[in-house]
Amino acid sequence: MTHLRVLAPSETVSQLSQLRKLADSSVAVDHNEPFGDQTWVELRAGNAWLVTTGEQELTGASAVVIPTDAEQPILVELVVAPEARGNGLGRALVDATQQLVIDHALDDQNMTAWTHGDHPAARGLATSIGLEPARILYRMALEIDRESFGEVKLNDAYTIRTFIPGEDDADWLALNATAFADHPEQGQLTQADLDARKAEDWFDPAGFFVAEDAAGTMVGFHWTKTPVGSAAGEVYAVGVHPSTQGTGLGKALTIRGMNHLASAGLEKIVLYVDDENRPAVNLYTSLGFGIENTDVMFSSNS
Missing domain, CATH: 3.40.630.30 (Gcn5-related N-acetyltransferase (GNAT))
Known part of the structure; x- marks a missing residue:
């Protein structure tokens, strides 16, 4: 027993x-x-x-x-x-x-x-x-076989820099909540959640990129993650303000983070994306990612 x-x-x-x-x-x-x-x-x-x-x-x-x-x-x-x-x-x-x-x-x-x-x-x-299936999450992967995934083509209205822990927390949380307003988990992150992730041994601000507009307002980000001892880096989260959609900012941020991971001597890049987020799935597919694994969320209220 x-x-x-x-x-x-x-x-x-x-x-x-x-x-x-x-x-x-x-x-x-x-x-x-x-x-x-x-x-x-x-x-x-x-x-x-x-x-x-x-x-x-x-x-x-x-x-x-x-x-x-x-x-x-x-x-x-x-x-x-x-x-x-x-x-x-x-x-x-x-x-x-x-x-x-x-x-x-x-x-x-x-x-x-x-x-x-x-x-x-x-x-x-x-x-x-x-419980019934309610959500499908893909893990997509891309082998790193080059030192760079191409030039970051950024609209002149934006600049990209690395995240500054403490100073950027509030602005990032506000942007994250806006960019993922309809996301059941990511969009609800709090300061305590952010602090917990910053305390993890994998956290590295050098791999956390934020984009600003000409006024210095944070309008996008790409947070990469490389677990200690892992041969794979992760596109942990990419988000842009709705007002920037269609400007290519999301793709530019994605490539900036991919190039960072490529320079780290890793073997591959992975990411997680919802099946219903077809624009993101299409973007990652166009960048060479393929579906490696499928996670399913079951719910009592699907």
């Missing part, structure tokens, strides 16, 4: 090193991170529940973020160690997670769950508790 522990948000910090080891074992086999950046932020901040199996060595875990705002959806992400799969562990974690949500969620609060890689087993578990 599987022994499960349900840890309250205030208790999860003690398990994070073991959870990271479990996640790394999954990445080695699946080539996908089982937990998103925001989930790690919530775990470290003591805002997420954790359902685990095992004591010193975790064999499976489910991270559950239950916002106190009923309008915000519950977020669930789950991982089972590769060597422990096929024995009903995922089913046990899902059942315990579902009970946790029943006990602690607000009335009619929507639940979402990500399957990173769209594995059939994960899809089956999600649909078994009434």
Whole structure:
């Protein structure tokens, strides 16, 4: 019989090193991170529940973020160690997670769950508790086979410089909220979320580019990310103010960041983009990116 522990948000910090080891074992086999950046932020901040199996060595875990705002959806992400799969562990974690949500969620609060890689087993578990596919996220990739991806063709009205932590925080948060007003996650980032990312070992302002107009107003950005020890850099986020759309600023910022990653001796560049964001998918395809992986978000209110 599987022994499960349900840890309250205030208790999860003690398990994070073991959870990271479990996640790394999954990445080695699946080539996908089982937990998103925001989930790690919530775990470290003591805002997420954790359902685990095992004591010193975790064999499976489910991270559950239950916002106190009923309008915000519950977020669930789950991982089972590769060597422990096929024995009903995922089913046990899902059942315990579902009970946790029943006990602690607000009335009619929507639940979402990500399957990173769209594995059939994960899809089956999600649909078994009434969740349906609601969002498709592509991971696109491009091998780095050159020192530069071309000249940055920038409209004379704009200039590009690197982000200055602290000084640029407020302007960037305002621009990010505007550029991603319809995005369910990116557009809602707060100062605390930004601070948490700046505290990560991968954060490097030299790879965080912002564009300004002639008046010095921030109107676009390209934030790149290179996890420590990784051979792949990431187009972490690209956003432009709606007033600049059609000027080529987004493409110029994208190429500026790609050239930065190409100069870092990496093997490839990856990025994540929603299937419904066809202009972005088309842009990245035109730059040579191809779909490498598909993540699916399931929802109880699709």
